[in-house]
Amino acid sequence: MVKRPVKYCVVDAFTDAAFKGNPAAVCLLEKKEDQDEKWMQAVAAEFNMSETCYLTPISSTQSDANDHSVTRFHLRWFTPLVEVKLCGHGTLASAHFLFASSLARTDVIEFVTLSGVLIAKRVPTGSNVDTSKFSDGDPEEHFSIELDFPTIPVLECESADIPSLHETLNGAPVVNISKTAEAGGGEFDLYVELSSGKTVAYLQPQWEEIRKCPGRGVIVTGPAPDGSGFDFFSRFFCPKLGINEDPITGSIHCALVPYWSKKLGKCDLVAYQASPRGGVLELHLDETNQRVLIRGKAVTVMEGSLLA
Template identity: 35%
Template sequence: MPTLNIYEVEAFGGGHAFKGNPAAVVPLDSFPDDAILQTIAAANNLSETAFFAPDPASGTLRLRWFTPAVEVKLCGHATLATGFVIMTILEPHLPAVTFDSASGLLAVTKSDDVLALDFPARTSETIAPIPGLAEVLGAKPIAYYKSDENFMVEFASAAEVAALTPDFKALKGLTELGLIATAPADAGNGVDFVSRFFAPAAGIDEDPVTGSAHCTLAPFWAGRLGKAKLEARQISARGGFLSVEDHGSRVTIAGKCRLYLQGQIDTGQN
């Protein structure tokens, strides 16, 4: 394994340059030691690096995701990026691809230039205010929630979410894997809700666009707004564009990708 191909893809960027969330995608014949995967992800220094390889036992492709610091059990934008690499570059005749992962089977389908994830839904439960979190964020949420490995906080307006200035060092000690901040979108712009996502505990201060967070956000806002299909914006500095649909136990999360660069990794191994 002296060299590996690598693709960097901007996911959920609406097809625009320098928008969305950059993910590295590395095809493999088989998985090396985890330490090698983590070292590559740390060297890439992107919010996620996706690695995939054939799984002879299941006959599917096994997909794994690493931040610069840890392996995670679900990642949306890097899954969308991996589907894009396979269906646009490696096997452009394919209309869909299914991955086996730590979160079960995940499908990506392609229709023209839009790719859609079929992901598990995540419910959220109201919890008591987290001591010190409002001070760390610089604003007081109107409600607090817990969803799987993340906390979520709700604000009254999109402007409040946009204005958050977290103390990331302090936030790292107050959250689990990550923190979703969300609010209804301003009326009249075709968007239903906005969000930001912070994960300093996973080595990511702010994630530009977080597909997996919308496993929680889609059912949450579908219930609040009384409709299954929603338009979402992640209002990070780069910005993200997502169309989501609540199906009960599953969610659809759709968006566009753009290839930013491709090349080879020299692993230094003979």
């Protein structure tokens, strides 16, 4: 167990205003020996957020293949119940903490994770989408963060294998049922396309039935309303991870982006995750390297020290 005080902050990710987007706790550990998994899981349960992140410095800087300086950290993510293999909003929150606190003195951070090396890059603020209807207030910092994540294939799934899904989603009109090849922790997610983004936004699922579904969780998605400025809407239901709905989930867009890119015939997309807190993601599919670039903003809402 870690005995010394541990600095932490709470960051709202994929938003430019406090108390929107997806909150994550970010804890800064001094050395790898501080990574006591039992303690880390207990702290995550105490925070009771969709994700608690643990950063441990590897070295102050290192040069990448292009001879650019990068900052390197170990990064792990825990829900209130389990450690996960991949987390988008937790990575964004961790990068924002390092950039905003000047612990990262470069514009590129390499995170060594259970999903390999993930890159976060500080980029100038810019968006073609009017987000005023979804957030208010001024940005905390004048930069966005771009994450470089792997794609996750969407595979065919027999709807007969999940006969109760129609009732689970309270009769929502289902266009297609698929599943992801893999997800955090090595499990797949069910992938359900609905008839419209509006249906996605107003969906009220049966939580206990969601728990009975195969896989880790259920992704629901649909085309965005005309004139909204978005390409698609989504939501992610994951009661098995200790939270009924993850407000904004970067990692599910590793599957959503290739799916909608093929469906819409373009590689640059803007998505809205239509949870009650809501969040905006600017997205790009790198077809050659099978990578998804996920861009968003974040706001620090709390700072302190863990004393136990």
